[in-house]
Amino acid sequence: xxxxxxxxxxxxxxxxxxxxxxxxxxxxxxxxxxxxxxxxxxxxxxxxxxxxxxxxxxxxxxxxxxxxxxxxxxxxxxxxxxxxxxxxxxxxxxxxxxxxxxxxxxxxxxxxx
Amino acid sequence: xxxxxxxxxxxxxxxxxxxxxxxxxxxxxxxxxxxxxxxxxxxxxxxxxxxxxxxxxxxxxxxxxxxxxxxxxxxxxxxxxxxxxxxxxxxxxxxxxxxxxxxxxxxxxxxxx
Numbered sequence: 001x002x003x004x005x006x007x008x009x010x011x012x013x014x015x016x017x018x019x020x021x022x023x024x025x026x027x028x029x030x031x032x033x034x035x036x037x038x039x040x041x042x043x044x045x046x047x048x049x050x051x052x053x054x055x056x057x058x059x060x061x062x063x064x065x066x067x068x069x070x071x072x073x074x075x076x077x078x079x080x081x082x083x084x085x086x087x088x089x090x091x092x093x094x095x096x097x098x099x100x101x102x103x104x105x106x107x108x109x110x111x112x113x
Numbered sequence: 114x115x116x117x118x119x120x121x122x123x124x125x126x127x128x129x130x131x132x133x134x135x136x137x138x139x140x141x142x143x144x145x146x147x148x149x150x151x152x153x154x155x156x157x158x159x160x161x162x163x164x165x166x167x168x169x170x171x172x173x174x175x176x177x178x179x180x181x182x183x184x185x186x187x188x189x190x191x192x193x194x195x196x197x198x199x200x201x202x203x204x205x206x207x208x209x210x211x212x213x214x215x216x217x218x219x220x221x222x223x224x225x226x
Contacts, residue, residue, distance in 0.1 A: 107155075
């Protein structure tokens with residue numbers, strides 16, 4: 001059964017620590033995305049990748065980093081430079097093409113201790 | 114600045130009636146629009162889309178209307194069912210925006226039995 005998996009569902013971070021959110025897909029999609037959702041706001045694009053070993057910054061990339069070493073995986077690291085990391089993070093994938101609908105994981109909620 | 118606006122945070126409708134969810138956009142370069150539906154604790158799922166060369170697209174109980182001159186689109190659900198209760202996100206992309214899709218803040222629909 002194809003899909004996109006985010007783990008963990010809930011994550012807690014201490015001040016000054018980096019934390020990595022996992023995103024894996026078995027849909028054979030080339031494109032993958034990371035979004036952040038805050039209360040009362042839409043999904044804001046952090047990073048996206050159109051193909052393995054390539055990725056681009058989205059609208060709010062500061063304080064985040066990604067890698068795309070495998071087609072199936074697109075992990076997001078929230079670094080200590082991200083001043084307000086508490087949010088709901090969504091990963092998505094799609095066939096290449098901006099008119100292709102994105103398939104989303106169920107998200108990871110990150111909180112600062 | 115919000116390029117995609119969903120001005121109604123919530124909407125309540127009686128079962129069997131029509132639900133109309135509205136979305137306004139400011140970027141005249143947007144030419145492809147999508148609606149996503151999100152249940153609690155799950156990621157958004159694609160619902161329906163429309164290209165700017167059309168003014169209407171229908172899929173079962175769901176119809177999206179696009180008014181380019183007004184930069185407005187709406188999602189009609191007829192008849193509404195309790196299972197339609199969810200958050201609905203409007204999204205848009207531009208031919209000049211690469212793979213970026215801009216999302217609205219969402220409208221929470223309550224369908225009362």
